[in-house]
Amino acid sequence: MTALRPERDSGTAGDQGSSYGQPYGDSGAFGGGWYEEQYPQPLLDDETVALRIPEPPARPTVAETGAETGAETGAAGTGPVGGGRAARRKAAKRRHGRRGAPRDQSPGEEAAETAKAPLSRVEARRQARARKPGAAVIASRAIGEIFITTGVLMLLFVTYQLWWTNVRAHAQANQAASSLQDDWASGKRSPGTFEPGQGFALLHIPKLDVVVPIAEGISSKKVLDRGMVGHYAEEGLKTAMPDAKTGNFGLAGHRNTHGEPFRYINKLEPGDPIVVETQDKYFVYKMASILPVTSPSNVSVLDPVPKQSGFKGPGRYITLTTCTPEFTSKYRMIVWGKMVEERPRSKGKPDALVS
Template sequence: MTTGSPWFRASEQPGTEPIPQEHGPGPYDRAPYERASYEQGPYEQGPYDYGQQPPQPYPYPSEPGYGNGPAYGQGAPPPAAPAPQEPAYGSIPEPYEAAPEPYRAAPEPYEPTTEAYEAVREPYGATETRELPEVTEGAQEPVEPLPGPGRAERRRAAQQGRGKGRRGAAPQPGAGPGPAGDAGGRPLSRVEARRAARREAKAAKDTIGVVVGELFITLGVVMLLFVAYQLWWTNVLAGQETDQAKAKIEDTWAKGESKPDVFAPGEGFAIMYIPKLDVVVPVAEGISKPKVLDKGMVGHYGEGKLKTAMPSDKQGNFAVAGHRNTHGEPFRYINRLKPGDPIVVETQDAYYTYEMASILPQTAPSNISVIDPVPKGSGFTGPGRYITLTTCTPEFTSTYRMIVWGKLVEERPRSKGKPTALVG
């Protein structure tokens, strides 16, 4: 048995054909005719081309430890392909290109030819068609009847019918058309009846609420209109009435008509001036509200037990009344008068000038002693020629009366002109 030399590979044993060299001698060969090549060895170093290991020198055969290298003087076989290596951690591997698959022709579409397949295929291609019924003008579509009553309702109706047959009882509420039943005569169930009753009660409440709300709104509007009428429109009307009455009085004086001994109720006969309050108001006979006071004029107490003196009288108390609020409100601010403030009364013959003496802020309406010839509470001690102004208090009420007194200080004929109180 012939054993191969340890210096040759299996492919380089005697009797085998040598492997041709594809590369020339490398830079690490010991001689031009020597080139080391290996499949895998421990002497890997330096960069190399893809798929090729750099040649490594092998020691001489005489060096110890050399046992598998090529024979002395023989060239090394070509390098084998390196074993695949795993890429380093964090590196990007080169893209993998798969080998193209061989061209395959697309299969031809399957064309069934059997009768069974054609029989199955026909329904999918067919289109269902329906003819619309003819519609005659004026015709109505048939209405499907409503489902009949349920078992419980039929039982209830039967019980009601038996009761009526035995005792002649009247039909129960909800057994026929009306509020408790539907239009078809079907009786309502207990739940439906309760719901219907709730709806009716709610509708009634809503109706009552709407009516009450409308009443309140109407009442509020009426009250607002009344307040506007009292506080504003009455003053407008009273201003027109007083202007007409003043013009009429002055026209009578200008004509020189004789002065009557007694004036009729509501007839104007004098003009009052309160310079501090910028008041110019006609004075009429009587204290009637519709004829005198509501027309914006001042009324003279001249009737019955309340009759008082006239300005021309040589002794007595000339007492008058007027509104403090609304209807011209000529005496609204008489509480601002101070002792010594003038109050002038003009008549057909003369000017009578009074000076304010005292005030009584509040007294009962029944206290008529304030208009006596010598008024009580005024501070006057004896007979004289006085003036008394009365009005309601507090404002916008008629609970009490406010009294202002004055004393005559000058009587001046009209022929001599206006007094100092009016000229100044």
């Protein structure tokens, strides 16, 4: 061999043989420890006593060096990247792109960053115009609000007409009936003629469970809208009173709203009783005929002997008039009756009110 070898101490063959395979110690020619440091000897396998290649030293980690560079980390910052400066540049481009923006950024994050960026004056005006509603949108909103308001007002009006007017009229009619009965019970005499709006009798229709005051006149405000029925007493439509020897006692009443006392008079049949109660007497009529539809101007139905009633001569009759069809005032419905009994109050109620 051409390499230098340290001399060994002379000795016997046995001594020399015994020194083979042993590392040079402190007694070596070159001082033992220094030689081992300069020329490390291969390690021996304990089992095979064969030579073994030493393991390469571990490379320092990022935590040990305290620095993180593109050469030591990959695109995601987790693995080593080789290849020198060019490789590090490529890794940096993959991470940040051309302008330094992260390529793995989500669309939502990019939109948030874009929103944070200040807008130019032109872009701000454009966005303001885009947010401002157009004329068509404003018009549609206005029309919609009008429709909603109109619908609410109509609903309130219908509620008022169909419900509240009945509640109020029933209360007013009941008060008028109670006042009238109190006057009769106290013996207070009523004059032979009555003022417009003044109550003077009670109308009973047992089949329909109707008991309602009768007032003088057919004024909507003073009589009909207060839940009462009115006696035709105006000039040109003047009819007889129940105690007249002959004649036609004509009454008008609402069919719908304001107490609607005549709502179901179309259900009356011939023979059904209709009773008029005054301070002194009961006048009992029997339903005779009905005219389902006629013109509002057909005042002949109030004649002393109505032509379409079926009556043949003078008598003591009653006529009930109301609007038809329901919830309209286009036509009139007429119901006629003929008196069959006149009974003093001193004799008690007639059979039609007792049963």
